[in-house]
Amino acid sequence: MKTEGYAPSNSIVFKRATGVAPLREYLTTLGYVKEKRSLEEKEIWSKPDRLNGDLFFLYCNASTGDVELTKVMIHLVDQLCHSSALTPCQCAHSP
Numbered sequence: 001m002k003t004e005g006y007a008p009s010n011s012i013v014f015k016r017a018t019g020v021a022p023l024r025e026y027l028t029t030l031g032y033v034k035e036k037r038s039l040e041e042k043e044i045w046s047k048p049d050r051l052n053g054d055l056f057f058l059y060c061n062a063s064t065g066d067v068e069l070t071k072v073m074i075h076l077v078d079q080l081c082h083s084s085a086l087t088p089c090q091c092a093h094s095p
């Protein structure tokens with residue numbers, strides 16, 4: 001499996017959501033913390049005790065009311081890069 005430079009991710013879109021507060025509370029209960037940086041209009045959530053842990057992006061489209069929650073599985077890329085399944089030239093995260 002090649003990573004092609006991007007970590008695998010999954011997204012859920014909540015149509016006409018009433019807000020992002022319930023998802024922020026959910027991420028907080030899982031031990032995630034909102035980072036001070038963002039990716040364009042997306043909030044970035046990470047676990048402070050995990051340097052290479054999974055991330056969540058939280059985005060609210062104000063014009064449609066849709067909220068998108070995306071999980072980026074960085075740990076999976078780490079596991080693939082350090083397994084025998086990939087050679088260093090196949091892994092975008094290799095030194």
